[in-house]
Amino acid sequence: MTLDDQPPAAARRRDAAATRAAILSAAREVFTERGYDGAGVREIARAADVDTRLISRYFGSKEGLFAEVVDLAYEKSLMMTPEHNAEAARALLSGMDKAASDGLLLTLRSASNTRASAIMRESIERNYQRRLAAALPGDDDATGRAAVLIAICSGVLLSRLVLGHTALNSPDVERLVPYLHAALDAVANAPGRSAEEPRE
Template sequence: MTDESAAPDRPPRKRDSAATKLAILDAAREVFTRSGYDAAGLREIAGLAGVDPRLIGRYFGSKELLFTQVVADAYGNHLMMTPEANAEAARSLLTDPTQAHRDGMLLTLRSAPSERAAEIMRVSLERDFQQALADELEGPHAAARAALLVAICTGVQFMRNVLHNSALAEGDPEVLVDLLRTALDAVATAPSVPDAAE
């Protein structure tokens, strides 16, 4: 005779894999940004995410692959520094950054001493930002010009948002935007000099 008062069997609660993966990514971004690639530990990341460390391996495979995903997310919002877009790009670079922009720069600076992390960041920048920009530039030396534009963008962000350079932080915004737009246009516009290969 069955016990009618017994609680019915319940199916096991489903894990929310998307939420778990997102929690790991958020924790990894925080730890890599704070400590850099070499000093970041998977146990620390798992603890911050509130998950078993083994889940990092299940969802991402390794610390290196987890870092690769964090970098891809951090570098995912690019500026198109083409002649028709440079006024907007200059204004964006010279306005107050979001926390994500600051974190992306700190992630880069603190992880760059690691050769492997530097390679991961370089590949991500070249493949997902520099190449997309080069594809939009007309004329010769597009890859080199795109790399220079990325370097200008990075330098402005570093000087203004990390070092808090007073001339960039406190100068007349319209003057700064016009000066930076002119510099971006000079690189983005196809050069009039003959191609060196000719």
């Protein structure tokens, strides 16, 4: 094969990007179904229709691949700030797509592994929690309030989507939105600041 016969660099980069995306997609499905401990690199490679060595090339290890999958799974997260909390409460009680459900299952099925648990915690704190804390009004322990809001969000989704809590899946669940809205606002607002008070 001569230099003239080789595909252009742009085509090779596109192939590499497509291969990487296929591995991430397959890994997300396998990790969600089996959790960190139950997922094997060979199984992920088969699902992505790639050589196992490509996982090492693009992600370094199973742990590196899991870390990227986690960042993707947690990417679309609710902003639970006073101006968005009515919408957030409604989404938590009556919305959320398959990606949110899968992200929760990925978390639950991987949490028993100490390293996987640390990876998930670090991802949340580095990305979602930091963004949420920066958007909250007031300077009083925004990081702590963001952590509590994320815990409320996780708890509602766990009860509703995984445990199938009856009240949270009832046809008239809309009646519960004001309660959750108030709870989110109570945490999102700095102490001593009313929900109606405009943000500076």
